[in-house]
Amino acid sequence: MTSMEFFSNPISLAVLALIVSLLAVQILSRKLNQNQRKKKYHPVAGTTFHLLLNFNRLHHYMTDLAGKYKTYRILSLFRNEIYTADPANVEYILKTNFENYGKGRHNYMILKDLLGDGIFTVDGDKWLQQRKLSSHEFSTRMLRDFSSEIFRKNAAKLAHILSEAATSDRNAGRVVYDFAGKYTYRIKMRTRQTSSTYSKQRPSNSATDQVRENSVRSTGRHNYMILKDLLGDGIFTVDGDKWLQQRKLSSHEFSTRMLRDFSRSSDEINDSLFQVAFGIELDSMCGSNEEGKNFSNAFDDSSSVTLLRYVDIFWRIKKSIILSRFLQVTENDPTYLRDIILNFIIAGKDTTATTIAWFIYMVCKHPAVQEKISEEVKEATNMKDITNYTEFAASLNEEALGNMHYLHAAITETLRLYPAVPVDAKICFSDDTLPDGCSVNKGDVVGYQPYAMGRMKFIWGDDAEEFRPERWLDQDGIFIPENPFKFTAFQAGPRICLGKEFAYREMKIFSAVMLGCFQFKRSDENRTVHYRTMINLHIDGGLEVRAWHRDGIKSII
Numbered sequence: 001m002t003s004m005e006f007f008s009n010p011i012s013l014a015v016l017a018l019i020v021s022l023l024a025v026q027i028l029s030r031k032l033n034q035n036q037r038k039k040k041y042h043p044v045a046g047t048t049f050h051l052l053l054n055f056n057r058l059h060h061y062m063t064d065l066a067g068k069y070k071t072y073r074i075l076s077l078f079r080n081e082i083y084t085a086d087p088a089n090v091e092y093i094l095k096t097n098f099e100n101y102g103k104g105r106h107n108y109m110i111l112k113d114l115l116g117d118g119i120f121t122v123d124g125d126k127w128l129q130q131r132k133l134s135s136h137e138f139s140t141r142m143l144r145d146f147s148s149e150i151f152r153k154n155a156a157k158l159a160h161i162l163s164e165a166a167t168s169d170r171n172a173g174r175v176v177y178d179f180a181g182k183y184t185y186r187i188k189m190r191t192r193q194t195s196s197t198y199s200k201q202r203p204s205n206s207a208t209d210q211v212r213e214n215s216v217r218s219t220g221r222h223n224y225m226i227l228k229d230l231l232g233d234g235i236f237t238v239d240g241d242k243w244l245q246q247r248k249l250s251s252h253e254f255s256t257r258m259l260r261d262f263s264r265s266s267d268e269i270n271d272s273l274f275q276v277a278f279g280i281e282l283d284s285m286c287g288s289n290e291e292g293k294n295f296s297n298a299f300d301d302s303s304s305v306t307l308l309r310y311v312d313i314f315w316r317i318k319k320s321i322i323l324s325r326f327l328q329v330t331e332n333d334p335t336y337l338r339d340i341i342l343n344f345i346i347a348g349k350d351t352t353a354t355t356i357a358w359f360i361y362m363v364c365k366h367p368a369v370q371e372k373i374s375e376e377v378k379e380a381t382n383m384k385d386i387t388n389y390t391e392f393a394a395s396l397n398e399e400a401l402g403n404m405h406y407l408h409a410a411i412t413e414t415l416r417l418y419p420a421v422p423v424d425a426k427i428c429f430s431d432d433t434l435p436d437g438c439s440v441n442k443g444d445v446v447g448y449q450p451y452a453m454g455r456m457k458f459i460w461g462d463d464a465e466e467f468r469p470e471r472w473l474d475q476d477g478i479f480i481p482e483n484p485f486k487f488t489a490f491q492a493g494p495r496i497c498l499g500k501e502f503a504y505r506e507m508k509i510f511s512a513v514m515l516g517c518f519q520f521k522r523s524d525e526n527r528t529v530h531y532r533t534m535i536n537l538h539i540d541g542g543l544e545v546r547a548w549h550r551d552g553i554k555s556i557i
């Protein structure tokens, strides 16, 4: 067969094509193998089974591994997990290649039942939108002043509780820890109140708007605007067709014998209404149902705030600055607003509460630090004799707080050793190589470890495990922040904690009031203090302390 005949024969051409493609596959796969062989991976330190076995002391276990390997792999059935304590790798995943490491579907599926589509669970545009809106809210002077006022008020309240315990010389119990929790719970109630109020804003379309316009005409726009946030388009706010429709429906319900008989058995109006309408027993009279009590209080507050609108000519301005941007964005999706709010509650609630508890634990272990903070607080507030807790708390203005460098350092040192978020996992979106030269694959979990990092000698020196606030101060006693990729308690990069300043303000006000007025000791110095393994680093079983009035402060109003 001549070459001409060979190339014009379809069978020989097909055979040739087959041989060429087989060769190509062989060459490619050899190259791929070579590449794979060239890839370097982090050392395997264990499996998820090992993490499970060490669950109760998980952070100790992971700290040991980080000390040994800096970055290591944990094998799991479905995906590799890579944990790093290496600041260069941390900077890379949190900042340099930020786009490639996010919450991902894995985190989203785990968290979404609790946190929905809030800032903690989403990536990309949805995250950016919430980040932008929240950053704006957090940077307002109004939020700063408003929150400081609440912190000071509640810190004074806490001082009264502690004073009572100190006077009666009984165990101050878990006052510190619980109060922090309760305080945030208050905020939660406020937020809930606001959210339930505002979530009454229904998705609007032109038809419903028209009905609304018509039905409010005779009540007067004035009343409607004042009442609609609390009462929406209910029977109290509307007229015309909308009122008639609700009136007819309710009259029918009210006239049924069943309703009459059922409601007769209840002897308290408020409660009965709830039971009748929704099947929920509020027990607002005896207060046995905590949720019911809180709901009733929140409802009363809403009612009072609504009435205030009739006399407060600034109510529209106030409304427009509270959550207004969030409301605009979520107008058609009340669930989204709920998610956003819930994420903020989760973000701010346990983080500061647990940190204050660890802080008190630390200053009990280090009485000299406790004394130094107390001195600093008195100096910064110019208060030699504290005679009134409320007055003292009120003296904790921005300037005074800004001068408390040692307190700032002690709180930061607490967070270095006991970070509220001890480990934080991202998902790798596409194959990548970390700065240490090791590869990570698409879908791998890549986590940084604030708890382990806070204890690494290669980051903090030989005294890494010691509580030493001085490490944060220069020779003039001025606080010097650390590289955020080494001190990762607040995360770092574009997704750094939004509430960092807010949290410091809150923690400094509470600590200043507590240590300015009282001396603390653990109730049982021999009891081992350990964390409980959960998302936030809680003290297992809480912290029991005793409080004494500081020199000269005995009975205080």
Ligand code: HEM
Binding pocket: 119, 120, 131, 134, 344, 347, 348, 349, 351, 352, 355, 415, 419, 420, 421, 424, 488, 489, 490, 491, 494, 495, 496, 497, 498, 499, 500, 502, 503
């Ligand atoms: C000691 C106190 C706090 C610590 C240690 C802390 C720590 C953190 C950490 C580690 C993250 C990153 C979580 C993640 O993306 O997986 C974070 C995010 C966040 N924190 Fe904080 N936090 C504290 C207090 C607060 C407070 C009081 C607020 C608000 C009132 C707050 C609001 C937020 C928000 C909104 C985010 C999400 C930021 C984003 O994804 O862009 N935090 N915080």
